[in-house]
Amino acid sequence: MLGWFPRNISTVGGDVDALFAWITIVAVVWFVLVEGALLWFVLRYRRRPGVRAAHVRGETRAELAWLLVPALVILGLDFAIDAASARVWRRVKIDMPAGEVQLAVTAKQFAWTFGYPGADGVLGTADDINLDAELHVPAGRDVRLVLRSADVLHSFFLPNARIKQDAVPGRAIDVWFNVTEPGTYEVACAELCGFGHTTMKATLFVHTPEEFAAWMASHAGGQPG
Amino acid sequence: MSDVAAAAVHEPALGFWRGYVFSVDHKTIGKQYLAMAMVMALLGGATAYVMRWQLAWPDTAVPLAGWLPEQMAYQGIIDPAFYNQLVTMHGTIMIFFVAMPLLLGAFGNFLVPLMVGAPDMAFPRLNMLSFWTFFVASVVLLTSFVVPAGAASGGWTMYPPLSARASYTGVEWGINLWLIAVALEFASFLMGGINLVVTTINLRAPGLSFFRLPLMVWMELIAAILFLLSVGPLIAGVLMLFLDRVAGASFFVPQEGDPLLWQHLFWFFGHPEVYVLLLPGVGAVLEILPVFSRKPVFGYRPIVWSTIVAGVLSFVVWAHHMFISGIDPRLASPFSVTTILISVPFAIILFAMIATLWRGAISFATPMLWAIGFIATFLIGGLTGIYVGAAALDIYFHDTYFVVAHFHYALFPSVIFGGFAGLYFWYPKMFGRMLSERLGQLHFWLTFVTFNAVFLPMFALGFGGHMRRIADPTAYTFLQPLMPLHRAATWATIALLLSQLPFLVNFLVSLRRGPIAGANPWRAATLEWSAASPPPHGNFAVLPTVYRGPYEYSAPGAPDDVCPQDAPPSTREVRAS
Amino acid sequence: MSAIGVVAPRGTASGIPSGKLAIWWFLASETMTFGGLLGVFVLFRYAAGGWHEPAAHLHVWLAATNTLVLLTSSYTMVRAHAAETAEDRRATQRWLFVTMGLGLAFLAIKAVEYASEWRAGFTPRSSLFWGFYYGLTGLHAAHVLGGVIALVALGIALARGRAWGAVRQRVEYVGLYWHFVDIVWIFLFPLVYLS
Numbered sequence: 001m002l003g004w005f006p007r008n009i010s011t012v013g014g015d016v017d018a019l020f021a022w023i024t025i026v027a028v029v030w031f032v033l034v035e036g037a038l039l040w041f042v043l044r045y046r047r048r049p050g051v052r053a054a055h056v057r058g059e060t061r062a063e064l065a066w067l068l069v070p071a072l073v074i075l076g077l078d079f080a081i082d083a084a085s086a087r088v089w090r091r092v093k094i095d096m097p098a099g100e101v102q103l104a105v106t107a108k109q110f111a112w113t114f115g116y117p118g119a120d121g122v123l124g125t126a127d128d129i130n131l132d133a134e135l136h137v138p139a140g141r142d143v144r145l146v147l148r149s150a151d152v153l154h155s156f157f158l159p160n161a162r163i164k165q166d167a168v169p170g171r172a173i174d175v176w177f178n179v180t181e182p183g184t185y186e187v188a189c190a191e192l193c194g195f196g197h198t199t200m201k202a203t204l205f206v207h208t209p210e211e212f213a214a215w216m217a218s219h220a221g222g223q224p225g
Numbered sequence: 226m227s228d229v230a231a232a233a234v235h236e237p238a239l240g241f242w243r244g245y246v247f248s249v250d251h252k253t254i255g256k257q258y259l260a261m262a263m264v265m266a267l268l269g270g271a272t273a274y275v276m277r278w279q280l281a282w283p284d285t286a287v288p289l290a291g292w293l294p295e296q297m298a299y300q301g302i303i304d305p306a307f308y309n310q311l312v313t314m315h316g317t318i319m320i321f322f323v324a325m326p327l328l329l330g331a332f333g334n335f336l337v338p339l340m341v342g343a344p345d346m347a348f349p350r351l352n353m354l355s356f357w358t359f360f361v362a363s364v365v366l367l368t369s370f371v372v373p374a375g376a377a378s379g380g381w382t383m384y385p386p387l388s389a390r391a392s393y394t395g396v397e398w399g400i401n402l403w404l405i406a407v408a409l410e411f412a413s414f415l416m417g418g419i420n421l422v423v424t425t426i427n428l429r430a431p432g433l434s435f436f437r438l439p440l441m442v443w444m445e446l447i448a449a450i451l452f453l454l455s456v457g458p459l460i461a462g463v464l465m466l467f468l469d470r471v472a473g474a475s476f477f478v479p480q481e482g483d484p485l486l487w488q489h490l491f492w493f494f495g496h497p498e499v500y501v502l503l504l505p506g507v508g509a510v511l512e513i514l515p516v517f518s519r520k521p522v523f524g525y526r527p528i529v530w531s532t533i534v535a536g537v538l539s540f541v542v543w544a545h546h547m548f549i550s551g552i553d554p555r556l557a558s559p560f561s562v563t564t565i566l567i568s569v570p571f572a573i574i575l576f577a578m579i580a581t582l583w584r585g586a587i588s589f590a591t592p593m594l595w596a597i598g599f600i601a602t603f604l605i606g607g608l609t610g611i612y613v614g615a616a617a618l619d620i621y622f623h624d625t626y627f628v629v630a631h632f633h634y635a636l637f638p639s640v641i642f643g644g645f646a647g648l649y650f651w652y653p654k655m656f657g658r659m660l661s662e663r664l665g666q667l668h669f670w671l672t673f674v675t676f677n678a679v680f681l682p683m684f685a686l687g688f689g690g691h692m693r694r695i696a697d698p699t700a701y702t703f704l705q706p707l708m709p710l711h712r713a714a715t716w717a718t719i720a721l722l723l724s725q726l727p728f729l730v731n732f733l734v735s736l737r738r739g740p741i742a743g744a745n746p747w748r749a750a751t752l753e754w755s756a757a758s759p760p761p762h763g764n765f766a767v768l769p770t771v772y773r774g775p776y777e778y779s780a781p782g783a784p785d786d787v788c789p790q791d792a793p794p795s796t797r798e799v800r801a802s
Numbered sequence: 803m804s805a806i807g808v809v810a811p812r813g814t815a816s817g818i819p820s821g822k823l824a825i826w827w828f829l830a831s832e833t834m835t836f837g838g839l840l841g842v843f844v845l846f847r848y849a850a851g852g853w854h855e856p857a858a859h860l861h862v863w864l865a866a867t868n869t870l871v872l873l874t875s876s877y878t879m880v881r882a883h884a885a886e887t888a889e890d891r892r893a894t895q896r897w898l899f900v901t902m903g904l905g906l907a908f909l910a911i912k913a914v915e916y917a918s919e920w921r922a923g924f925t926p927r928s929s930l931f932w933g934f935y936y937g938l939t940g941l942h943a944a945h946v947l948g949g950v951i952a953l954v955a956l957g958i959a960l961a962r963g964r965a966w967g968a969v970r971q972r973v974e975y976v977g978l979y980w981h982f983v984d985i986v987w988i989f990l991f992p993l994v995y996l997s
């Protein structure tokens with residue numbers, strides 16, 4: 001099933017994919033057990049002439065165990081899944097590194113604008129460079145984004161990096177990622193934002209650090225963040 | 226409808242209007258809801274067909290859609306804005322105008338009074354009012370298709386600010402009408418829900434204690450209570466959104482307002498609501514399993530308690546729809562815990578269903594096939610809920626087709642499989658005639674196969690990262706390899722829709738031609754089967770007295786393999802107790 | 803009722819009359835509506851640092867008068883219920899009439915208040931506070947109006963000489979609703995007006 005996923009290029013993507021694999025193992029085991037029992041009973045206990053059904057209410061202790069013991073096992077598995085998920089979640093969404101590159105992302109109907117610090121190396125000043133639909137980052141560096149929206153909800157989605165975060169007007173939301181493989185990838189909008197939602201996309205350019213420095217220089221004469 | 230003709234035999238004196246249109250009889254009202262649900266299901270299916278075509282062959286003319294006005298589709302080619310309207314109306318129609326009227330309106334109304342041994346609902350006139358409120362809501366919703374700029378297009382979740390200002394969508398009246406329709410629908414099911422709750426609590430026949438209630442009644446009761454207690458904040462939310470739109474208020478629009486507030490209000494209702502849609506289907510399955518395996522339900526009490534626990538938990542999981550919406554990220558993991566915890570009560574319920582089959586004497590009449598099909602498919606919907614319940618994995622799956630596949634695997638089994646299970650099972654009681662077994666089995670197998678063929682590919686679309694609610698997947702390169710899956714799902718959708726033809730034929734023809742059913746064709750034990758088929762106004766010739774639980778099948782020593790709830794105890798039974 | 807009209811089921815397996823049970827469930831749901839709205843209001847007010855400035859434009863005295871009117875109407879409602887328990891049909895009718903009058907007075911004062919605010923240029927568009935002001939008090943006023951309509955219906959039933967037994971219980975049910983609407987106002991008044 002992981003074969004269907006777009007190629008992972010981020011440092012956290014592997015964690016997300018591993019979580020998927022682990023939940024899949026649990027789910028497939030229970031799927032097979034439950035469908036198996038269902039199929040077996042349905043075939044085994046078909047009505048036969050002269051055979052009367054057993055009168056079992058499932059209310060004695062021994063019978064209840066058939067419900068409650070598996071339920072306990074499931075409870076344990078639930079907590080295991082919770083723990084695994086919480087660990088990955090913390091890494092992606094809570095414990096954010098300071099970031100070696102700082103960028104600003106603004107979503108609006110129906111385009112992405114990416115803001116890079118200009119010559120002064122500080123975001124939010126007059127010499128910022130704003131580029132439409134092009135997100136340039138260096139490979140192997142922690143990238144910090146501040147996500148804003150100018151109008152409605154949008155969602156910043158990097159399929160290859162397993163990163164997604166809604167952009168909410170009136171809020172500035174932090175996002176970080178670290179992508180390791182140079183190349184070009186797609187950025188999508190994953191939240192319904194109007195008739196142009198389908199085409200609200202951008203391109204992620206992952207450069208080698210040297211290329212990125214050169215790119216920044218050519219655009220601003222400045223140094224990377 | 227020719228149930229009109231069938232019922233007329235019983236009600237010669239009432240005349241057309243009071244007998245069939247402004248009727249106060251819970252059975253007629255139940256059938257009115259059923260008719261509405263079926264008509265709306267066809268519409269929901271039609272919207273699905275147009276969407277599916279557009280997704281598989283973007284920007285080609287949709288066959289049979291050439292007549293659509295230009296504002297929606299130019300010579301049958303779907304406009305992206307119209308696609309958004311289709312998604313929105315498909316979700317809204319299926320949830321609020323198919324599932325609710327079918328599961329609470331039709332089944333709740335028709336069955337609960339019969340199953341508790343009452344002559345009617347506690348408030349027959351309120352019942353009529355609730356149906357007609359629902360009818361008006363439906364008309365308002367459908368009107369929105371033809372107003373200028375078209376129907377609502379904010380998704381069935383109607384997130385602001387997109388929905389809060391007409392300029393963001395270009396849809397002016399469509400969303401206003403949507404809000405009015407939904408408010409009316411809520412009012413209708415508030416009335417209906419209160420009626421169901423009071424009927425269950427107060428009109429139970431002598432001897433029918435709570436723990437002798439058929440599980441269907443429990444499920445309707447708990448569903449109604451969940452609805453009553455969760456809908457209030459969203460009613461407030463609908464009012465606020467309406468003020469935002471028509472009075473220029475800014476509850477959900479920055480700088481002052483907060484778009485996320487709507488999401489909290491919507492999902493505080495929305496998650497209990499999905500269990501409102503699940504439980505009646507579960508109830509129908511739990512009635513059918515014992516009848517066709519001639520065994521008591523395994524673990525009656527654990528089922529009831531599990532349902533109550535799941536119901537309570539459903540009020541504290543809502544933020545699992547908002548993991549990446551911008552809420553404080555420290556809230557996510559606690560909500561993951563409560564969300565995933567719900568697997569325990571639902572596992573108990575599913576296991577109890579399967580254990581009911583164990584050592585049974587199973588026969589495979591059509592209702593039983595739907596019930597087994599429910600278990601087999603709902604399991605997939607439930608298990609995939611765990612994937613999205615894990616917040617970290619939901620980062621990737623949120624707003625993708627994985628979610629679409631998850632909820633169709635949860636909703637289709639409970640609404641459509643559960644709905645058909647119940648309909649095939651109680652049709653004889655409703656209309657006094659049997660459906661054709663042959664057509665029924667054909668309908669089941671076709672639907673079972675094509676349903677899976679439609680929605681299994683959508684999991685793979687989700688793995689591929691395919692966003693939901695986009696009109697044209699070819700806009701993205703990374704989605705190109707997934708197009709064959711889209712096409713497969715669309716072919717399967719066409720087959721799924723055609724598979725409903727045997728049902729429609731069966732339903733309509735059997736109204737007149739089906740073999741006469743008799744009071745108890747399935748040899749079942751609950752009270753509705755001791756009334757005539759269809760029951761006359763007032764239901765029971767003599768109001769029944771209940772002597773035992775609802776599932777006394779194959780009791781040791783009993784002469785017959787069924788002991789109806791209202792059969793007076795034999796002398797031997799009295800001595801034994 | 804004709805034999806084939808409404809088959810009104812009368813039993814009460816729980817011992818509580820059906821009408822009363824229905825009212826209680828209805829009020830439980832209403833509590834969620836008002837609770838949700840008021841809760842959200844409190845959160846926003848807190849986040850905005852109190853909204854003292856816009857709240858200063860409210861007519862606290864009109865609202866205080868209305869509080870008094872509504873509290874009095876609850877008292878007269880209690881008297882109506884007491885009269886009903888004492889099987890005093892005329893007194894019941896009288897107290898219900900007074901209650902209805904007070905309800906109308908509340909609405910009239912409210913209308914004066916709205917008109918004055920609106921003329922002063924404060925509309926739901928003005929700011930979030932005003933959105934809440936109109937939303938909250940408007941929803942509440944709609945409930946008062948609903949109560950007045952119920953009282954009128956009850957009054958008509960009594961005046962027409964409908965069987966006393968059939969009407970009696972309804973006095974209690976309308977009373978429960980009326981007290982609920984009153985309680986909502988008790989929360990609303992300090993939260994909205996006394997910032």
Ligand code: HEA
Pocket residue numbers: 026030034074077078382499500502503545546564565567568569571572575604606607608610611613614615619622623624628631632635636639
């Ligand atoms: C009938 C409807 C129904 C039902 C029953 C469910 C049941 C569940 N749902 Fe689903 N859900 C929807 C309808 C439903 N859902 C809809 C409509 C949406 C999308 C709305 C929208 O955005 O448009 C949605 C979306 C949705 C989301 C948000 C996804 C997103 O937008 O990113 C989440 C996240 O947690 C979720 C979780 C769950 C869970 C945990 C369950 C649980 O109740 C499932 C519990 C059952 C089981 C788990 C199976 C039985 C258990 C076993 C066999 C034991 C083995 C299991 C383990 C060891 C774990 N659902």
Ligand code: HEA
Pocket residue numbers: 262263266267269270273274276277312313315316317319320324327379380381382629633636637640641644645648679692693694695696718721722725
């Ligand atoms: C009960 C709910 C329900 C049901 C049954 C269905 C049924 C179907 N749905 Fe969906 N769907 C939703 C609820 C439902 N849906 C919701 C809530 C959304 C989200 C909307 C949003 O994003 O805002 C959605 C979204 C959605 C999408 C995503 C669109 C997008 O994101 O861009 C797609 C795409 O393929 C889709 C397809 C289908 C298809 C092919 C069917 C087919 O199964 C349809 C087949 C037809 C029928 C099942 C009707 C047949 C029945 C009868 C004729 C008889 C009636 C009988 C009785 C009443 C007993 N649906």
Ligand code: CUA
Pocket residue numbers: 107108110153154155189190191192193194196197198200
């Ligand atoms: Cu922006 Cu979708």
Ligand SMILES: [Cu+2]
Pocket residue numbers: 495496499542543545546
């Ligand atoms: Cu949910």
